[in-house]
Amino acid sequence: MPTLVSAGLILLGLILLKEALFGGFRGVDETEAIENPTDWPAFAWITAGIIANGILMVPVGFVISGTLLFVLAARGFGSKTWVKNAIIGLIIAAITYAFFNYGLGLGLPRGILPV
Amino acid sequence: MEVLNFLANGFSMALTLQNLLWCLVGVTLGTAVGVLPGIGPAVTVALLLPVTTKIDPSGALIMFAGIYYGAMYGGSTTSILLNTPGESATIITAMEGNQMAKRGRAGAALSTSAIGSFVAGTLTVVALTFVSPLVVDVALQFGPPEFFALMVLAFITVSAVLGASALRGLTALFIGLAIGLVGIDIQSGAARFAFGIPQLLDGIEVVTVAVGLFAVGETLWVASKERHIKEKILKMTDSIWMKAEDWKRSWKPWLRGTALGFPFGAIPAGGAEIPTFLSYALEKKLTKHPEEFGKGAIEGVAGPEAANNAASTGTMTTLLALGLPTSATAAILLAAFQQYGLQPGPLLFVNSADLVWTLIASMYIGNVMLLVLNLPLVGVWVKLLKIPKHLLYAGILIFATLGVYGMRQSAFDIFLLYAVGVLGFLMRRYDFPTAPVLIGMILGPLAEAQLRRSLSISQGDWMIFLQKPLSATLLAITVLIVVGPWLVRKLKKTEAKTKH
Numbered sequence: 001m002p003t004l005v006s007a008g009l010i011l012l013g014l015i016l017l018k019e020a021l022f023g024g025f026r027g028v029d030e031t032e033a034i035e036n037p038t039d040w041p042a043f044a045w046i047t048a049g050i051i052a053n054g055i056l057m058v059p060v061g062f063v064i065s066g067t068l069l070f071v072l073a074a075r076g077f078g079s080k081t082w083v084k085n086a087i088i089g090l091i092i093a094a095i096t097y098a099f100f101n102y103g104l105g106l107g108l109p110r111g112i113l114p115v
Numbered sequence: 116m117e118v119l120n121f122l123a124n125g126f127s128m129a130l131t132l133q134n135l136l137w138c139l140v141g142v143t144l145g146t147a148v149g150v151l152p153g154i155g156p157a158v159t160v161a162l163l164l165p166v167t168t169k170i171d172p173s174g175a176l177i178m179f180a181g182i183y184y185g186a187m188y189g190g191s192t193t194s195i196l197l198n199t200p201g202e203s204a205t206i207i208t209a210m211e212g213n214q215m216a217k218r219g220r221a222g223a224a225l226s227t228s229a230i231g232s233f234v235a236g237t238l239t240v241v242a243l244t245f246v247s248p249l250v251v252d253v254a255l256q257f258g259p260p261e262f263f264a265l266m267v268l269a270f271i272t273v274s275a276v277l278g279a280s281a282l283r284g285l286t287a288l289f290i291g292l293a294i295g296l297v298g299i300d301i302q303s304g305a306a307r308f309a310f311g312i313p314q315l316l317d318g319i320e321v322v323t324v325a326v327g328l329f330a331v332g333e334t335l336w337v338a339s340k341e342r343h344i345k346e347k348i349l350k351m352t353d354s355i356w357m358k359a360e361d362w363k364r365s366w367k368p369w370l371r372g373t374a375l376g377f378p379f380g381a382i383p384a385g386g387a388e389i390p391t392f393l394s395y396a397l398e399k400k401l402t403k404h405p406e407e408f409g410k411g412a413i414e415g416v417a418g419p420e421a422a423n424n425a426a427s428t429g430t431m432t433t434l435l436a437l438g439l440p441t442s443a444t445a446a447i448l449l450a451a452f453q454q455y456g457l458q459p460g461p462l463l464f465v466n467s468a469d470l471v472w473t474l475i476a477s478m479y480i481g482n483v484m485l486l487v488l489n490l491p492l493v494g495v496w497v498k499l500l501k502i503p504k505h506l507l508y509a510g511i512l513i514f515a516t517l518g519v520y521g522m523r524q525s526a527f528d529i530f531l532l533y534a535v536g537v538l539g540f541l542m543r544r545y546d547f548p549t550a551p552v553l554i555g556m557i558l559g560p561l562a563e564a565q566l567r568r569s570l571s572i573s574q575g576d577w578m579i580f581l582q583k584p585l586s587a588t589l590l591a592i593t594v595l596i597v598v599g600p601w602l603v604r605k606l607k608k609t610e611a612k613t614k615h
Contacts, residue, residue, distance in 0.1 A: 001566070005292045005293050006293075008289045008292075016282065045338075046338055047335075050529065054533070057526045062520075069509070069513060069516060071509075074509045076505075077509070085505070089509065096514070104169075106521040108520065
């Protein structure tokens with residue numbers, strides 16, 4: 001089975017490559033990238049949020065890393081009200097933590113919280 | 116009739132306080148995520164998977180089903196009031212519905228869509244009640260080769276029939292199959308596609324892929340591409356109660372939409388978009404008020420709305436009776452069943468009849484609840500739409516990382532989530548369909564099991580798929596579907612050439 005799937009992927013990849021080199025993917029809007037340029041800084045903020053969350057989740061705990069994720073992601077959407085976002089994020093993360101950890105026993109990392 | 120006995124039994128269990136509560140939670144959550152952009156039933160069920168492992172299966176499944184068809188109700192609210200569809204199945208509703216809202220007829224639009232959804236939902240659950248035992252009877256005669264052929268048919272139709280490019284659909288499917296293969300093979304103990312990374316030895320979780328493709332991918336996309344779109348929420352200025360004229364113009368489209376939606380939802384050809392388009396085209400042809408189309412014709416809302424709800428029940432029918440997911444959400448529901456060690460399909464009706472019929476009975480109840488939630492209480496959902504984007508998506512991400520981490524207590528999964536999210540972003544940019552990835556990932560291992568069983572029955576002879584009449588037929592249909600359109604085009608070209 002893995003051989004079948006790998007063979008399929010390689011074959012499809014080659015055909016896609018051929019399509020891409022000779023006139024682009026069929027039916028995909030090529031001008032879209034020019035008319036609607038990607039906001040890479042926004043992309044970067046969200047990336048930063050998720051990656052930071054991944055790195056800090058266990059050492060620092062869900063509540064704090066979740067708040068950080070919230071703030072960075074909100075910044076990715078252009079919101080610069082840092083403090084307000086941090087407070088909202090903290091409340092959401094804390095309630096979620098309490099509900100899922102103690103209520104449903106999901107096992108989220110406590111990190112450095114004294115709770 | 117035996118079926119009615121089963122159903123009555125199902126009702127007696129679905130009407131317990133506990134199951135009623137699960138149903139209510141499910142349909143409420145479903146409406147909420149249907150209304151909200153950026154999150155849908157697929158992601159929600161996926162996120163709830165880690166949390167519901169310890170819960171009674173019938174309650175959890177009732178809730179998941181409620182989320183699924185509830186989202187079809189909620190999505191229309193967003194389409195009508197905001198012109199951005201809450202769900203892809205409600206795109207068509209946005210066409211006429213939003214126009215109606217702009218002309219002060221939002222109440223009538225919301226009303227016809229909610230009642231149409233209720234009519235469609237209830238009628239199709241009746242259909243489900245009577246059709247599934249018939250399908251089960253046939254499917255009980257299926258052996259591994261037939262199931263394998265059926266799954267191959269499903270794979271091909273889901274990826275190669277719909278959408279702009281069969282090539283991209285198939286690629287998505289194979290990516291899904293590859294993801295499904297990651298981990299240790301149960302039968303031989305060999306590690307596959309793990310690249311020496313220990314966390315991959317346990318495979319990749321459904322939650323990670325579903326949430327990554329849909330929630331994270333969507334967030335990345337909206338943040339970098341659609342942030343500057345300012346949507347105006349239209350106000351509902353007229354009454355939610357329709358006038359007699361509206362009822363008269365709506366009831367036939369409701370029935371026609373239902374008839375279109377159910378079969379299309381049941382076949383693996385990509386979910387609710389086709390029947391809603393077809394319903395719209397049909398209503399446009401049949402209407403006595405063609406000049407209104409494009410400006411807010413109520414038939415253009417009634418028909419498609421019924422169609423999309425009917426399609427979701429159709430999908431449930433195929434999922435329950437054959438174990439075949441015909442949409443991304445259905446694939447995740449399949450994963451939910453598997454979590455409890457249950458395998459949807461004919462055997463489920465035989466071995467866990469109670470569970471199945473409780474679930475089916477709960478669907479009747481859920482539709483009633485949804486009618487109440489979506490008609491008089493529509494104002495509540497409109498408030499949800501006012502949540503600013505940055506808070507909404509940031510919140511979605513918190514839940515995303517919560518769910519993904521919670522599945523295996525592994526931070527690695529969060530990085531995996533991000534990688535899948537980027538994949539989702541690219542797939543969106545280059546128009547690769549995402550449903551085949553999930554179907555490939557969840558159905559793939561099942562298909563492989565059937566393949567192996569078939570080969571062990573035939574002792575390694577691949578001809579078994581052609582020797583068994585049913586499986587040969589299914590495979591022939593598959594080939595026909597793939598080759599057919601291409602052949603037709605070729606024939607047309609030679610015809611055009613000979614004319615010159």
